Amino acid sequence: MSIEDWTESFVGTRNLPRNVRDKLLREARVVKFAKGTEVFGPENIPDSLMFLYSGCIRVSQSSESGREIVLYRVEAGESCVLTTACMLSEEAYNAEGVAETEVVAITLPKPSFDRLASEEDSFRAFVFQAYSRRLIDLLRVVDDVAFGRMDVRLAQRLLDLADEDLQLKVTHQTLAGELGTAREVVSRILNDFQKRNLIGQTRGQISILNMSELKRLAESV
Amino acid sequence: MSIEDWTESFVGTRNLPRNVRDKLLREARVVKFAKGTEVFGPENIPDSLMFLYSGCIRVSQSSESGREIVLYRVEAGESCVLTTACMLSEEAYNAEGVAETEVVAITLPKPSFDRLASEEDSFRAFVFQAYSRRLIDLLRVVDDVAFGRMDVRLAQRLLDLADEDLQLKVTHQTLAGELGTAREVVSRILNDFQKRNLIGQTRGQISILNMSELKRLAESV
DNA sequence: ACGCCAAGGTGACATTGTCACTGAAGCCTT
DNA sequence: AAGGCTTCAGTGACAATGTCACCTTGGCGT
Numbered sequence: 140m141s142i143e144d145w146t147e148s149f150v151g152t153r154n155l156p157r158n159v160r161d162k163l164l165r166e167a168r169v170v171k172f173a174k175g176t177e178v179f180g181p182e183n184i185p186d187s188l189m190f191l192y193s194g195c196i197r198v199s200q201s202s203e204s205g206r207e208i209v210l211y212r213v214e215a216g217e218s219c220v221l222t223t224a225c226m227l228s229e230e231a232y233n234a235e236g237v238a239e240t241e242v243v244a245i246t247l248p249k250p251s252f253d254r255l256a257s258e259e260d261s262f263r264a265f266v267f268q269a270y271s272r273r274l275i276d277l278l279r280v281v282d283d284v285a286f287g288r289m290d291v292r293l294a295q296r297l298l299d300l301a302d303e304d305l306q307l308k309v310t311h312q313t314l315a316g317e318l319g320t321a322r323e324v325v326s327r328i329l330n331d332f333q334k335r336n337l338i339g340q341t342r343g344q345i346s347i348l349n350m351s352e353l354k355r356l357a358e359s360v
Numbered sequence: 361m362s363i364e365d366w367t368e369s370f371v372g373t374r375n376l377p378r379n380v381r382d383k384l385l386r387e388a389r390v391v392k393f394a395k396g397t398e399v400f401g402p403e404n405i406p407d408s409l410m411f412l413y414s415g416c417i418r419v420s421q422s423s424e425s426g427r428e429i430v431l432y433r434v435e436a437g438e439s440c441v442l443t444t445a446c447m448l449s450e451e452a453y454n455a456e457g458v459a460e461t462e463v464v465a466i467t468l469p470k471p472s473f474d475r476l477a478s479e480e481d482s483f484r485a486f487v488f489q490a491y492s493r494r495l496i497d498l499l500r501v502v503d504d505v506a507f508g509r510m511d512v513r514l515a516q517r518l519l520d521l522a523d524e525d526l527q528l529k530v531t532h533q534t535l536a537g538e539l540g541t542a543r544e545v546v547s548r549i550l551n552d553f554q555k556r557n558l559i560g561q562t563r564g565q566i567s568i569l570n571m572s573e574l575k576r577l578a579e580s581v
Numbered sequence: 582a583c584g585c586c587a588a589g590g591t592g593a594c595a596t597t598g599t600c601a602c603t604g605a606a607g608c609c610t611t
Numbered sequence: 612a613a614g615g616c617t618t619c620a621g622t623g624a625c626a627a628t629g630t631c632a633c634c635t636t637g638g639c640g641t
Contacts, residue, residue: 202507206506224496257479263477270488271445273495278431284505285423285427285429286423286425290596311620312618319507320598321598323597323598323599327622330620341606342620425630511627531588542629543588545628547588547591563589563636564587564588
C-alpha cells in the first residue's frame, strides 16, 4: 500500500518534525474505499480519526420517510471529524458518509491521535479548525434550509456540481437528495428553468445554457 | 468578583491538579451578562474561550428577511465553542448568543487555553466533547427543519419550555423564533391545539391542558 | 377617557411537500 | 428486432407552510 509520504498532504502534519512524521507513517493505516462505498454510518462507526488523502466523501443525513439531505463534503487534505464527534457523544445519529469517488484515507489510532494533539500545537490547531469548519458548514445548511428558497438553492447546486463544460450527470432524485426535498419539487423547478432557457435537460443530464442568469438567480437573496 | 472556586464546576477542570487550578483561577476572568444582553454576535466576537458558570445562553441564527431560529442553548457547566469556531475559520457568520437569564461566564485567554489543551488530557477531552455536542445539536436542528412537521416541532417546544406548572410565558412571535417559522404559522397551529383542548391561551401566556396527548403528538414521527 | 403599541387574528395567495398515477428512455434477454 | 423490465421523469390534486396586507384586541401610560 505504498503511497508517498502522506504527512506532506495535511496542514496539520506537514510542518511536524521529521522524526514525528516518520513515527506517524509507521502508526497510521492507509485505507481505501471504492466509489459508492459507505465510509461511515449509523452501524459503522470508526474508532479512529480519519484524514482524507484523496477523493471526496459526501456526508448526508436521512429521515425515516426516506428523504435525504447532503450536509457537506469532505475533500482531500481535510479531516472527517463527524465520526469522532459521534464517537465521543453517545447520542444516536443518522448521518452517513459515502465515498463519492475512490477514496484513500489515513486512519490514526486514538492513542496516536491523543499524543499528537497533546504534543504538537500545529496538529491540534488543525483538528480544531476541522471542527470549526464543519460547525460553520452546518450553520450554512441550517440557514439555507430554514430560510432559503428552493429555486435559489437548486441554482446554487447546479453551479456547484457542474463540470467545466457546464454539464451535470445527475438525476432529479439525486438533486433532491442534495437539497433535502422531493424529486417532484426538483422536477418542477428544473422545468421552469428550462422554459426560461437557463438549462437544457435530457434523461440523467443537465446542461447549463445561461450561466450568468443562473448565477444571478443563485445569488438573489 | 468573588465567586467560589469555579474550577469545581466544569468536568474539564474539576480533576486537574490543585496547582493547575490555582493558576487558572488567577489567569481567567469572570464576566457577567445581564439578562437579554448579547454575549456574542457578528459584531462582537470574543477572542477567548468561554465557559458558562451559571445561567443560560440562547444561540440563534437569523436571516436577512428578519426570521430567526434557535440553534441550541448553552447551559451551566458547558463551554461555548461556536465563538472559537468562528474565530478560527475566518468566514462570516450570522449566529448570535443572547443571555437568556443573568449569566456568569469564565473567559480563558488563548495562551492559557492552548497550554491547558496541550498539557491536560481531561481538559482537551472536555473541549472536544463540547465541539461534538454542538455538532450533534446542529445535526438535530437540520433534521427537524428539513424533515419535521411544524405542529410536531411546536408541541416539542411547548413541552421543553414549559415550567413545572405547565405554564409558558411566551408570545407567538417568540415561539416562531424558536422554530424558524413565521408568527402566523405558530398562531394557526396554537389555535388548532386550543380547539383540541391541548392548551389554553391568553395574551402572552400558554398553559398545557392535556400533557399526555401533547406528548404523543410531539413524539409522533 | 384617550391614544398608543404590542400581541394576536384573518383571508388570500405563493411556495413547497405528498400522493397516486402515467409516460418515456434506456437496458437486457431472447 | 421485439418484447419486457427498470429507472427516470411528468402531472394533477391536494395538504402544509410561508408571505402579505390588514384588522382586532388587550394592556399600558398619560
